[in-house]
Amino acid sequence: MPQPLISPYGSWKSPITADLIVAGTIGLGSIVLDNTDTYWIEARATEAGRNVIVRRTTDGKITDLTPSPFNVRNRVHEYGGGSFTVKDGIIYFSNFSDRRIYQQTPDSQPQALTPVADSHYADGVVDSQRQRLICVREDFSNSSHEPVNQLVSINLNNGEDIQILASGCDFYASPRLNPDGSQLAWLTWNHPNLPWDGTQLWVASILEDGFLGEAQLVAGGVDESIFQPEWSPNGMLYFISDRSNWWNLYRWHNGEIEPLYGMEAEFGLPQWVCGMSTYGFQSANRLICTYTEDGNWYLASLELQTKQLEVIETPYTSISSLQVANNRAVFIGGSAIASTALVEIDLTTDNITVLRKSSELEIDKGYLSIPQPIAFASENNLTAYAFFYPPQNQDYQAPPTEKPPLIVKSHGGPTSSTSSTLNLKIQYWTSRGFAVLDVNYGGSTGYGRAYRQRLKDNWGIVDVDDCTNGAKYLTAQRLVDGDRLAIAGGSAGGYTTLAALTFRDTFKAGASYYGISDLEALAKDTHKFEARYLDGLIGPYPARQDIYKMRSPIHFTDKLSCPVIFFQGQEDKVVPPNQAEMMVEALKNKGLPVAYILYEGEQHGFRRAENIKRTLEGELYFYSRIFGFELAEAIEPVMIHNL
Structure with missing residues (x-):
């Protein structure tokens, strides 16, 4: 040398x-797992910043699904996030330019679902029993006031049939259906709080007509930040709270809140965008999670009966957007010497597969x-x-x-x-x-x-x-x-x-x-x-x-x-x-x-x-x-x- x-x-x-950075780099985010397929969003600076849904099938085939000029993005809470979801091969996404929700299959062109309106949609979850999409709507139609945020349902057979499920709070996020579709959990907060200051976690039963019964406050308040409510496969509600000074994991069962694993580490994040995730369920008895300690992120499994936490060894010091299904965990991982990548771990063998790199550049x-x-x-x-x-x-x-x-x-x-x-x-x-x-x-x-x-x-x-x-x-x-x-x-x-x-x-x-x-x-x-x-x-x-x-x-x-x-x-x-x-x-x-x-x-x-x-x-x-x-x-x- x-x-x-x-x-x-x-x-x-x-x-x-600078040419190398912008030409060779894409943004990765918003992972969705549907059966054995993996979907995510790529933000492409070379396409004027357009956000594209990409799918990888189990045979390793990677395909762009969002045709130009569609741009999968929304401006709920201004910063967006949670712009698409997938259920049994049908994709529902927010398009940035006209703010409408579109539906699409991997083999078809996008079809508009919602009518033209001055509204943005995010954080959608498919309610298959009732053939509807439940999501957050931010309505800008009254220009003389600040936009109105609500939880709404959208009829998947008639997108003009939009019903308000919850309203009255300044902000809504994270609508989550329990496994049998009988209950809905969600987060709210009000001015002057931001979601990392104080949020409230609510649960309500879904009535026969599809509307919500009386909402029950589970946790949170003006001085407690709740992050990412999720239902376990056996119907228990889990969430992250900073009530101990640290964002740690808890669950709610039979009206009681139970801490899962106390640790001076952060399992949660500031909720700047919708759809953020730091944990998911491998089974009713095992949870896969990420946490940060002293500036570095770790992947771990938590046995829910014994409450034992075990680190899953990876080469990554940054882990985000974790999704878990079918004995696999998929996340965006990065380290000091490697650009971020979409990564899959087989939870039965701990084998790591890189599905997509944010950059193919190999720098000495x-x-x-x-x-x-x-x-x-x-x-x-x-x-x-x-x-x-x-x-x-x-x-x-x-x-x-x-x-x-x-x-x-x-x-x-x-x-x-x-x-x-x-x-x-x-x-x-x-x-x-x-x-x-x-x-x-x-x-x-x-x-x-x-x-x-x-x-x-x-x-x-x-x-x-x-x-x-x-x-x-x-x-x-x-x-x-x-x-x-x-x-x-x-x-x-x-x-x-x-x-x-x-x-x-x-x-x-x-x-x-x-x-x-x-x-x-x-x-x-x-x-x-x-x-x-x-x-x-x-x-x-x-x-x-x-x-x-x-x-x-x-x-x-x-x-x-x-x-x-x-x-x-x-x-x-x-x-x-x-x-x-x-x-x-x-x-x-x-x-x-x-x-x-x-x-x-x-x-x-x-x-x-x-x-x-x-x-x-x-x-x-x-x-x-x-x-x-x-x-x-x-x-x-x-x-x-x-x-």
């Missing part, structure tokens, strides 16, 4: 290009940075967590006295988390000579309810402190260059980015992806799901308007003294473009280097391949001009004002 070339950090030529490990989980001290004598990625490229090394520039990543949500799964967008940076710190700041999930609630009333403080202290920790350890510290994030992570750049003096540059600069504007102009989110993160509005202004970077541009690049979708309803544009104008007027790239046709998050490529390369170009290093490859320049 030739000796590595000596070249400054940031100037290393990498085989992990010599170009991959292995994340190192770190813990570091932050404010108030508390500990924060992150994954540290040192620069790695087998073809290069930096001059001996040089320290690498650092990009601190602040994830979105803010109630979310990052993981150690191979992320080519991170490796894009590390293989060019950047260090990356991916922070699970206070408020992140995976570390218990108390850690999640550190952000209560403290958004813009705790998250900023943790990101800042992470950068300071690495600087003190002499692992990075303290004069070349950048911070980047999207959505809520974009707010953390802008707040850190405005209210702290640690960072020298930043990149905001559809980030928030004016909290007051966000409180006035966002969608229903998050309309009261800020009540818990900051305080009630307008009663605490003073705090909203005090923590909004747009009002303190005089404190901002470093360059920023902004990326924004023109059709973003979560964080409208005016949020970025106000900040850009303020920076222009102040004479600071600033760049702004607006994408037509994009919403909250970028789905088109050309825009994902432009964003990666644009951010790299921006840093090259700000930090003063030469690029190893030609990149389309970005207009940087005041430079």
Whole structure:
């Protein structure tokens, strides 16, 4: 092997290009098992972000089922999820453009089931006895009020026959039929709660006319988050609750709630989208589940009579979308050295089969940075967590006295988390000579309810402190260059980015992806799901308007003294473009280097391949001009004002 070339950090030529990332990668999600077939959704950046249902039969044949221009997606709770289900070979899916539900078999074209209406549908379950689909509907028909959420039934023989089964709460999710079809369980929550704050689990009998009898509250409330109710094959109701501080497994039987396995680990997730799943039943006596502990995910079996938990060994540190049926478990798994893949485990032999990879790219490990989980001290004598990625490229090394520039990543949500799964967008940076710190700041999930609630009333403080202290920790350890510290994030992570750049003096540059600069504007102009989110993160509005202004970077541009690049979708309803544009104008007027790239046709998050490529390369170009290093490859320049 030739000796590595000596070249400054940031100037290393990498085989992990933006073209390679967008052309060779698909998004995998929303697994459905029907008899012996496996269905899932692929999000394809090369098809303008279109979501396609794909089927794999037992003979290994993989087939696309969703013809163009259909796009299997919905906007229930704005973020969607749970966009299709399958029963005995018949597929029911939500189409994004016209918001209708379609039905289809693998051998036929989609046929519209529901009429044209200003409604979105999600989280469907087929009620075979009554020939109907039960699902969540979000109705936007009354434009003068926020949309109305309900549980509805849709007649599979006459899609115009839609009946309301439950209404009156602000939000509904997870309708689940018991095995004999006599009972329905579901979740609700109301403003100002989000589903990770407090939800309620209900059960009702189904009457002869198909409507629901009197609903019984099983568990939950304003201070208890219930996640994923499921009926076991023998008719007991299971669910996940954080009543112990950790999202653990419980079951309800004969009116009593029984804990299954107490553990300082998270079996649940923040319910940002519909249809999320972390467990399923192999049999009435055995449950297959996933949980996260210290930032890594595990697969396990839980014997329901003895309550013994046993880890099922896999090479994966990230496991999601678990579905279980017919002695097989199917999930999306990833690790630090392998892109996510659709994986099947034979539960009788523990044999693992990769059904589909998110990327067929085979990248030499010599170009991959292995994340190192770190813990570091932050404010108030508390500990924060992150994954540290040192620069790695087998073809290069930096001059001996040089320290690498650092990009601190602040994830979105803010109630979310990052993981150690191979992320080519991170490796894009590390293989060019950047260090990356991916922070699970206070408020992140995976570390218990108390850690999640550190952000209560403290958004813009705790998250900023943790990101800042992470950068300071690495600087003190002499692992990075303290004069070349950048911070980047999207959505809520974009707010953390802008707040850190405005209210702290640690960072020298930043990149905001559809980030928030004016909290007051966000409180006035966002969608229903998050309309009261800020009540818990900051305080009630307008009663605490003073705090909203005090923590909004747009009002303190005089404190901002470093360059920023902004990326924004023109059709973003979560964080409208005016949020970025106000900040850009303020920076222009102040004479600071600033760049702004607006994408037509994009919403909250970028789905088109050309825009994902432009964003990666644009951010790299921006840093090259700000930090003063030469690029190893030609990149389309970005207009940087005041430079």
